[in-house]
Amino acid sequence: MTHGADGAGEGRPQLAGRAGEGRPRPRVPERVSVPHRGRDLGGLLIAVALFALAAMIVSDASGYRIRRSYAQFGPEIFPYLVAAGLAALAVLTVGLAWIGGFPARDRLNAGPVAWIVGAIVAQILVLAAGLGFIAGSAVLFGGAARGMGRRPLVLTVLVGAVVAALLYVLFRHGLGLTLPAGPAERALDALFR
Amino acid sequence: METFSLLLDGLAVAAQPSNLMFALIGVMLGTAVGVLPGIGPALTVALLLPVSLSFGATGSLIMFAGIYYGGMYGGAISSILLNTPGETASIMTAVEGNRMARDGRGGKALGAAALGSFFGGTFATLGLALVAPFMVMVALSFGPAEYFALMVLAFTTVSAAFGGSVVRGLTALFLGLAIGLVGIDKLTGQARLAFGFPELRDNISIAVVAVGLFAIGETLFVASQRVGADDKVEAVRGSVWLSLRDLKRCLKPYLRGTALGFMFGPLPTGGAEIPTFLSYSTERRVARGEARADFDDGRGAIEGVAGPEAANNASAAGTLIPLLTLGLPTSATAAMMLAGFQQYGLQPGPLLFTNSPDLVWGLVASLFIANVMLVVLNMPFVGVWVRLLMIPRPWLYAGILTFASLGVVGAQGSVFALGLLLVFGLAGFVMRRFGYPLAPVLVGAILGPLAEEQLRRGLMINQGDWSFLVGSGIALTIYAVAFLAVFGPVLWRLLAPKGAKTEFGMDTD
Numbered sequence: 001m002t003h004g005a006d007g008a009g010e011g012r013p014q015l016a017g018r019a020g021e022g023r024p025r026p027r028v029p030e031r032v033s034v035p036h037r038g039r040d041l042g043g044l045l046i047a048v049a050l051f052a053l054a055a056m057i058v059s060d061a062s063g064y065r066i067r068r069s070y071a072q073f074g075p076e077i078f079p080y081l082v083a084a085g086l087a088a089l090a091v092l093t094v095g096l097a098w099i100g101g102f103p104a105r106d107r108l109n110a111g112p113v114a115w116i117v118g119a120i121v122a123q124i125l126v127l128a129a130g131l132g133f134i135a136g137s138a139v140l141f142g143g144a145a146r147g148m149g150r151r152p153l154v155l156t157v158l159v160g161a162v163v164a165a166l167l168y169v170l171f172r173h174g175l176g177l178t179l180p181a182g183p184a185e186r187a188l189d190a191l192f193r
Numbered sequence: 194m195e196t197f198s199l200l201l202d203g204l205a206v207a208a209q210p211s212n213l214m215f216a217l218i219g220v221m222l223g224t225a226v227g228v229l230p231g232i233g234p235a236l237t238v239a240l241l242l243p244v245s246l247s248f249g250a251t252g253s254l255i256m257f258a259g260i261y262y263g264g265m266y267g268g269a270i271s272s273i274l275l276n277t278p279g280e281t282a283s284i285m286t287a288v289e290g291n292r293m294a295r296d297g298r299g300g301k302a303l304g305a306a307a308l309g310s311f312f313g314g315t316f317a318t319l320g321l322a323l324v325a326p327f328m329v330m331v332a333l334s335f336g337p338a339e340y341f342a343l344m345v346l347a348f349t350t351v352s353a354a355f356g357g358s359v360v361r362g363l364t365a366l367f368l369g370l371a372i373g374l375v376g377i378d379k380l381t382g383q384a385r386l387a388f389g390f391p392e393l394r395d396n397i398s399i400a401v402v403a404v405g406l407f408a409i410g411e412t413l414f415v416a417s418q419r420v421g422a423d424d425k426v427e428a429v430r431g432s433v434w435l436s437l438r439d440l441k442r443c444l445k446p447y448l449r450g451t452a453l454g455f456m457f458g459p460l461p462t463g464g465a466e467i468p469t470f471l472s473y474s475t476e477r478r479v480a481r482g483e484a485r486a487d488f489d490d491g492r493g494a495i496e497g498v499a500g501p502e503a504a505n506n507a508s509a510a511g512t513l514i515p516l517l518t519l520g521l522p523t524s525a526t527a528a529m530m531l532a533g534f535q536q537y538g539l540q541p542g543p544l545l546f547t548n549s550p551d552l553v554w555g556l557v558a559s560l561f562i563a564n565v566m567l568v569v570l571n572m573p574f575v576g577v578w579v580r581l582l583m584i585p586r587p588w589l590y591a592g593i594l595t596f597a598s599l600g601v602v603g604a605q606g607s608v609f610a611l612g613l614l615l616v617f618g619l620a621g622f623v624m625r626r627f628g629y630p631l632a633p634v635l636v637g638a639i640l641g642p643l644a645e646e647q648l649r650r651g652l653m654i655n656q657g658d659w660s661f662l663v664g665s666g667i668a669l670t671i672y673a674v675a676f677l678a679v680f681g682p683v684l685w686r687l688l689a690p691k692g693a694k695t696e697f698g699m700d701t702d
Contacts (some may be wrong), residue, residue, distance in 0.1 A: 042626075042627065043627065046623070046627060050364065053368075053371060056386075057371060057374065057386065060385060060386050060388075061385070064383050064385075065383070072652065072656065072657025073649065073652055073657065074381060074383070075378035075380065075381045075383040075385060077648075077649070077652075078374065078641075078645040078648070078649070079374055079385060079386075082367060082370045082371055082374060082641075085363070085367045085370070086364075086367050086368075086371065089360060089363055089364045089367055092360045093360065093364065096358070096360055096361075101358065101360075102627050102628055103627075103628040105626055105627070106417075106418045108417055108626075109416065109417050109418060110417075112416035112417065113413050113416055113417050113622070115416075116412060116413055116416055116594070117413070117615070117619070119594070120409070120594070120598075120611070120614075120615050120618070121615070123598060123611065124608055124611050124612060124615070127602070127608050127611065128608050133599070133602065136598075137595045137598065137599070140591075140594055140595055140598060141591045141592070141594070141595045142591075144412070144587075144590060144591040144594045144595075145587040145588060145590075145591035146587075147416060147587075148416055148586055148587035148590055148591065149586075149587055150585070150587035150588070156587075156591070159588070160591065160595065163592065163595060164595060167595065167596070167599055171244070171599065171603065175244065175247060176247060177244060177247075177599075177603040177604075178603060179599070179602060179603050180602060
């Protein structure tokens with residue numbers, strides 16, 4: 001953990017969380033600890049992405065139909081300004097990455113991240129296949145809970161299905177929100193009719 | 194005097210049973226999300242934006258304000274008992290509060306926090322009611338140049354105040370501005386950055402951006418660093434009711450904290466972090482006698498809880514001044530509330546006070562009611578909220594993700610929006626990992642289109658002459674403040690003694 005291992009001076013309040021290493025501390029502010037020296041590949045990739053975004057905006061804006069108006073400028077002026085800012089910031093980001101100006105990062109715990117991203121993708125696929133909100137949410141809930149360390153997957157998906165069914169009834173029949181309906185939803189709707 | 198009659202009218206609106214119910218739902222939700230580390234009021238308002246469309250404008254805004262205030266109360270509970278601030282606004286509360294809890298005086302700390310929140314919230318809301326009409330009078334004289342300058346001020350200060358680096362703050366802001374570009378241009382009908390997707394032509398919903406960045410990004414971030422150790426929750430020990438002696442010790446910190454919070458809330462510095470920090474350091478500096486000993490021996494001083502808790506609630510009220518009178522959000526939650534107004538076709542600003550006085554004054558009056566509800570919810574019923582801390586993290590975050598997707602699918606009705614949600618979630622995750630603040634993205638995405646409108650309106654009036662931007666004294670003054678906001682901290686860092694640097698990377702109120 002990066003917290004607490006840096007130079008908050010004497011008499012300065014410690015910003016939260018001295019106790020307990022390695023537990024999730026979502027809201028605790030990251031303080032910049034001793035920057036790791038040397039180039040930061042991740043930072044350089046961010047700079048590249050910023051350049052790409054700026055280029056995308058410019059190429060899009062250059063295709064707008066030219067209009068003459070009192071303003072002398074049309075819908076392209078603000079995109080150009082934003083793209084210029086992004087490009088300038090990309091250059092500065094390269095500098096930041098070069099001197100190691102990003103805060104130190106913890107080792108990436110890739111497994112849970114992959115589980116959660118996978119769960120969202122799976123939910124999108126289930127919804128696109130027309131299987132309905134409950135099935136999609138069960139997959140999402142189950143995958144995410146499994147990724148955060150709860151197993152087995154069968155249990156987490158089942159819990160997810162129950163939670164999703166409750167949410168569906170509450171929001172579909174309680175608040176009238178339209179949610180994607182599949183076989184399970186139609187069965188529930190029949191019960192409530 | 195007129196203010197009070199308006200406020201009384203507002204009270205009649207706020208006291209309608211349905212609005213009372215929305216206030217109660219708001220403060221309960223707000224306290225709950227304040228207690229739970231990892232989700233805050235900004236995210237909650239974002240999650241509820243799509244769902245709340247059927248509630249009506251007044252009801253949902255009263256609910257959102259209740260969430261904002263409730264979050265400030267609830268944040269103290271996890272700070273004190275868990276040493277994990279539920280919100281950034283409660284970071285300073287954790288310092289002395291958790292020490293008090295470990296010293297067996299957790300009840301007192303919770304009591305001092307709840308009373309402080311009530312004190313700060315009530316008096317600052319009174320201040321809001323008194324100051325807002327004057328701000329409205331000033332704001333009525335503003336033209337495009339002044340509004341554009343104000344937005345530049347909001348952009349720069351929100352970007353500079355947090356994130357520890359001006360470059361990262363500004364990068365986050367420009368990402369937000371780029372998001373704001375997507376969709377049909379209002380003045381000419383030109384589709385921008387839509388790439389042929391009909392969903393993109395209708396603009397990217399701010400709720401999708403906020404939920405993606407905060408809910409998905411935050412969950413990924415927590416998952417990425419999770420090791421599995423469980424948090425230690427201190428039991429509530431001792432009574433939450435304060436003795437007369439405690440009250441005496443708390444009174445001055447309450448007053449100072451309220452003043453600091455109310456002064457800093459309206460400034461575009463990104464929320465409650467600065468006033469709570471200043472309040473804590475003030476209390477620590479001026480402590481004498483018993484208080485001094487409590488600070489120095491690490492037993493935990495009640496003043497260190499009282500001041501910051503009064504300050505964070507006062508700042509929430511202060512934040513509403515520029516939001517309501519100018520349409521300028523100065524914190525992430527305020528930005529989400531602005532999105533809530535826009536959802537109903539309302540544009541906060543001086544005209545809102547003349548066009549919808551019922552809504553504005555009903556909202557202000559409901560804040561007083563919300564404060565009373567909150568102090569009741571947080572003193573006798575504190576034990577109920579503590580149980581929330583026992584929810585296992587996997588279930589909690591899986592539930593957050595499910596609810597997030599429900600809001601987005603329900604409102605947008607398309608799987609495409611879920612794809613966007615994932616994109617913003619991944620972006621939020623990368624940004625958190627690399628120390629980028631998230632609030633500037635929201636402020637950029639919400640204010641960007643408004644700033645563009647002012648700029649192009651000004652250009653149209655002045656036939657393409659850019660010099661109108663610097664042609665007004667008020668605008669120039671605002672630019673000077675904006676310049677100081679960006680370069681002031683840099684200068685301060687150069688001048689400040691080494692080791693006195695504190696940098697914040699989070700920004701979600």
